[in-house]
Every structure is written in C-alpha cells, then in structure tokens.
Amino acid sequence: MDKVLMSHGGGGSMMQSFISEIFIEKFNNEYLSQMEDAALLPGKTVFTTDSFVVKPLFFPGGDIGRLSVCGTVNDISMRGAKPLFLSASFIIEEGFPVDDIKRIVNSMEDTANEAGVQIVTGDTKVVEKNSADGIFINTAGIGILPDGASVSIKNGKPGDVVIVSGTIGDHGMAVMGAREGIDFDPPLLSDVSPLNKMVEKLMALRDAVKILRDPTRGGVAEVLYEIAGMSNVGIKIYEDKLPVKENVKSACSMLGIDYLHLANEGKLVCVVDKDFAYKALEIMKDDKYGKDAAIIGEIDDSGLVTIETIYGTNRIVDRPIGELLPRIC
Template sequence: MEKNMVTIAHGSGGAATSRLIEQTFKKHFDNDILSQGDDCARLDIGDARNLVFTTDSFVVTPIFFNGGNIGKLAVCGTVNDLATSGAKPLYLSCGFIIEEGFDLEDLEEIVKTMSATARECGVKIVTGDTKVVQKGAADKVFINTSGIGVIPDGLNISGKNAKAGDKIIISGTIGDHGSSIFLERENMGFQAKIQSDCAPLSGMVQDILSVVPDVHVLRDPTRGGVATTLNEIAVQSNVSILIREDSLPVKREVQGVCELLGMDPLYMANEGKMLCFVSEDKSERVLEVLRKNKYGKDARIIGEVTEERQPKVLLKALSGGNRIISVLAGDQLPRIC
C-alpha cells in the first residue's frame, strides 16, 4: 500500500494545511501556549510580561516580483504576524538556506531590502544563520524569520474575541499579491501590471490602537486569502460571519485576471492587508484612521458578525442570495510566500 505523502496542497494555508497541523504537529506539540491558535504566541517569562513570539518561512517564487522580493516579504510577514496581537515589534532573526551558485549581487539586494524594511518598522535584526546546500537541493534561496514584540498593558486581541455585532473591516483591496505573483510566474502575456501589496503594517495597527484600543480581532489574510482567514476566526470565536460581495474592494485588473483563470479573489493571498473586527460604534473611527495611512487608504467595511452561534462564513451575493464560503480546499497557487 502506498504511504500517505505530503503534497503541495499541504502548504496552501487551506484545509490540507489545517489537517496537517492538527493531525501531525499539534498532536505531538500541543500545549497551553500553542493552543492559543493565533498568528503569534503570547508569553510571560519571569518578570517579562506580554511578550509575543512568531516564526515564518518564505519560499516564494519568483524571488523578485513587482512590489518587492523575498527579503521584504520575510520582514513584512513576520512583523505583520506580531502586529495582529497589537504588539510593537522589536527584534527579528533571519535564517538563510542558499543554493550553491546563487548570485551574490541578488543576495545582497535581498539583504539590503530586508534592512530597509526593518528600519521602516522600527525593528532590529539581531541574530541569524546561514546554510548553503548543493545545487539542486533548494530553489535559489529560502528565508526563515522569527520575531519578538511586546503588547501594551490592557490589550487583548485574539481570533477568539469576535463578538456578535462586530463590523469587519479590510484595510484595502484583496488578491493583489496572489495575482501579481501568478502573472510574473506564469508569464501568460497579460497586459495588466498588478503590484504585490507586500507592506509592513505594524505602524498602521499602532495608529488604530492609539485611537481605538478595544479592537477585538486583527488578522492578516495571507495564504488562503480573506475567505480562509475569516473561517479560521469563525471557528476560534464560534461565530457566524456575513460578508457582502458588493463591499469587497477588488481592483479591476485583479478581478479580470481571476475571471479569466477561474480563480476567486477571496482566496488569493494578500501580504499587506489587515482584517479588523471592532464593535459597530467604533467602526467608523477605525475607518477614518486607516484611510489616513498610506497602507489603509482603500479600507472598507465588508461585513459583520451575526447573532448565530455557529462557525461559518456566508457571502451575500450580488444576486441577493447567500452562499457558504469555506476554507481553501486545494491550492490555487503554491509557493506564494
């Protein structure tokens, strides 16, 4: 009998990834901190309170793309995961796995971009590691980054905190990163020039929290897109979510690419967007703050948490009916981040 094997779908961030985590990693690693289930772990170590820690690995191809490169993506992705807790990011590590024969000038450009992005975020890269493998044992370069931050006293932001009546805000247009990577990778002759939204969002989050500190949930919808992320939050909080198709901010070029290729922007990866769950009476204030930030100028309310205590996500279609939006079942595009 053929043994079960890891497939590309296990790295999609969708249903296969969840099964892999639950049936393999969580089965053996489970503890009270890991079971928090958020994008970063909240830690109390001795007198050091409210620390958060996260790690991520980046294998995107191509490594240089319209809007950034694998180095910028690595810093932004890790900083943004810390920001989902409301933390101020402080320190990063970086580990490089480099294929023999990789161009040193390209490596320097990646490292230089990481340095510039870290400065923008106000974080320091304080430790790291370098490994070189023989040609063919990797694909150019892979990067792992870990991050540490501190949550201000009084903040309690988690995927478990969505409440009935919360408005759901997205900080900008969806599907930009996934569409950009697909066009560059496949070289299909499209005229559309779609730029990845890869961006560091910690400053934008701090802007929000300085005005509305009682945000319930923050989450960056990366692999699996907005649809998968909303499903994860629905399960964590045991709530139902309703979003509206006519409220989803999608660039015309992204919509066109998705329609031609049979893809859905709701499942396309984002690397510079944040979902925010906040009580209705605070939602307009959050929108006002977001729209003053260069990374949030296209922010929009896309739905709300309903009274129904059942974990599911519904889309109110333009036609007027509702349909269930599930997690990503397969893998629209591998190696997206």
C-alpha cells in the same frame, strides 16, 4: 495520509488538519494552543516565526527579502503588539548569485528600517546545487504587547464589524502573473508591506479592536473561516463592499479563481466593536497602506460564513482546501 502534498502547506483546510494532526498533538502547550499568528508569552512578550520560499524570488512590487521582514512584522502586529527584534536565517543553494543575495539583503534592510525593527541575530547554511531552489529565508520576531490590548481570534461576538484594510488579492495575482507570464494593464504590484504602524494607531482604540488577522495563504476566505471557528460565530460579508482592483477581478474571472482565496501580504482583516467601526476605518484610511480600507460585513450567530452577492442572493463562502498557487510566500 502517507505522503505530504503541496496542498498541506497552502493555508487552507488541508493545512489546518495537517498541523492539528501532526504538530499540535505532539507539541501542544498553553502557548501553542492559543493558535494565533504569534504566541503571547509571560511579560507581554509576543513571539513568532515564519519561513519564505516564494517563487519567483523577485516579483512586481517586492521580493523574498521584503516579504520575509513584512511577514514576521505583520504576524507580531496581528496580536496588537509592537514588533522590536527579528532574526534572519538563510538556506542558500550552491551557485546562487552573490549579487542577488546582496539585493535581497538590501531589501530586508530597507524594509526593517521602514518598520522600525532591528535584525539582531541569524544563521547561514549552504546546501548542494538543486537542493533549495535558490534561497529560502526563515525569520523570527519578538514584540511587546501594549497595555490595554486584548486582541485574539477568539474575541468575535455577534454585532461586531469586519473591516479589510485594502484591496484583496494583489499579492497572489501579482506573483501568479510573474510566474505565468500574465501582463496586467495597468501593471499589478504585490501589496507586500509592513502593517505595524497602522496597527499601532488602531490600538489607540484599545479593547474595541477584537481581532486582527493578515489574510496570507488561503486569503480572506480562510481568515473568515478561522475567525468563525475559533470565536464560535458566523460571518456575513457583502460582495458590493469588497475592495478589489478591476484587473484582479478580470484575471480571476478569466482563470476561474475566487479572489477571496488569493494571498495578501500587506492587508489585514480587523474585527472591531460596532460602536468604533467608523473610527477604525478612519484610522486605516489615514495610513498609506490603508487608503482603500472598507467595512465588508459583520459577525452574526449563524455559525456560517456567507456572502450577499451583487444580485441580492446569499451563498456560503467556499473555504479554500489548499493554496491556488504553491510557493506564494
């Protein structure tokens, strides 16, 4: 590899190899090696960071401001932690409209208030015209792990149940539609949402909640592969149990896209002890962002990620190599 490609940032297998070979090898330590959405530090402190370069900046159902807050809040929540404080840093291109900055900042304020977090520090840089494609945002976040929580991507065991908190692929297809001029009937909105309050309710089940993961770049398929690899297990899902909107299915069929590869920004994948699966599902469905939650499969000892199709056949789920659409988040 001589040069960086767009697929190296797309969330699939190329990105995972790139991170391992370039960054993990040099920065490796006991916290980074956890390889979670957020690092668990001493004192039950959870810390994460993320950068947002979505195109377009404003898309059906959200914008880069709401996305930047939700993305960081959700990464903290995927450790079972309660997010508290965020930073926000802006790289702004010379000539960018001030009214658009105000609109983005207002969206961040509204989303932070919804999530119950505070933006407490930040930074602003301005670069020459044509250097930043408008605006890039970096956020970092700190949260606290509650007593009894032991969420980790390494916790999966055969017999555990896999749940997704709602319809798959809404964000990826909404952004694709906005970028490519595709009209959906009914209109399709991004699912970008803060999930911390749903997770807080789930954590009442304590260590019955094994794994939480938000299927952003690379979609549900990439998350399933990460869980299988880090927990050294297999996963079987069922096509007829996957919650997918009909217009997303139709668009994927027309474009030759697997909706399991589409990015989501307001959904989570939960692996839970089978004895608590229906209680976890009930908790999700009682939350406004989880009304379409569904049990989609279970963990086994096959070492494979497979799907039982609507025809009753089984096949291996394709692992994404890179993001279907660059600059999705």
